[in-house]
Amino acid sequence: MQTLTIPIKSPKELPKLVFPQTCLNCGQPKAGTRGISLDVSPSSSKRSIFLELEPPLCTACIALENRLEWFSLLTFTISAFVLGGLTFLMLFLFLPVSDLWDWLGIETFRRSWLASTTLAGAGALLVAVVGGTVTELVVKTLASTWYGRLLAARPLTIFSLLSESQDVVGLRAQLTPDKKALVLTFEQDAIAAEFVVLNGLVGKD
Numbered sequence: 001m002q003t004l005t006i007p008i009k010s011p012k013e014l015p016k017l018v019f020p021q022t023c024l025n026c027g028q029p030k031a032g033t034r035g036i037s038l039d040v041s042p043s044s045s046k047r048s049i050f051l052e053l054e055p056p057l058c059t060a061c062i063a064l065e066n067r068l069e070w071f072s073l074l075t076f077t078i079s080a081f082v083l084g085g086l087t088f089l090m091l092f093l094f095l096p097v098s099d100l101w102d103w104l105g106i107e108t109f110r111r112s113w114l115a116s117t118t119l120a121g122a123g124a125l126l127v128a129v130v131g132g133t134v135t136e137l138v139v140k141t142l143a144s145t146w147y148g149r150l151l152a153a154r155p156l157t158i159f160s161l162l163s164e165s166q167d168v169v170g171l172r173a174q175l176t177p178d179k180k181a182l183v184l185t186f187e188q189d190a191i192a193a194e195f196v197v198l199n200g201l202v203g204k205d
């Protein structure tokens, strides 16, 4: 495993990175790429600027990547969506008839459509994030028996969303918190070495 740090001068001057023509994970000939895009726009900017990466993978590893996604990102997204939707519906129906408003001392809000919707939305979001993460954790733990280290090494979706990191088999791409550098972690040292040469990174590290 090898980590490379590539400086990003500014969102207008993004590094153009070239990947080797072999699979990042196993070194087989490249069959396709898995797009990664990282938001490099400064927080002050309204427009989003993305740094696009095209990491190469072989046929087998693309299939593997697809399966891994089912146990992380998709599990989180689908369960968060379903749980959030159900919670919203339940809260929306329950809030107008609950004693919560009296308890909070704002019973005048009981008939307010806006107050019910806002509160139901906030509750739904909380349940979606927590429920999605718990579901992902459970599914991941079960699936780790078959996919082992690869899946276990992948951060929970909520953390990768917060830290802006993206994983494909053989590679993790991440921005530093100040967005001034791209951090690439290669599973295979040989591929990392080839990447260093291809992009003329020698001596800059």
Ligand SMILES: [Zn+2]
Pocket (backbone or CB within 6 Å): 023, 024, 025, 026, 027, 028, 057, 058, 059, 060, 061, 062
């Ligand atoms: Zn491969």
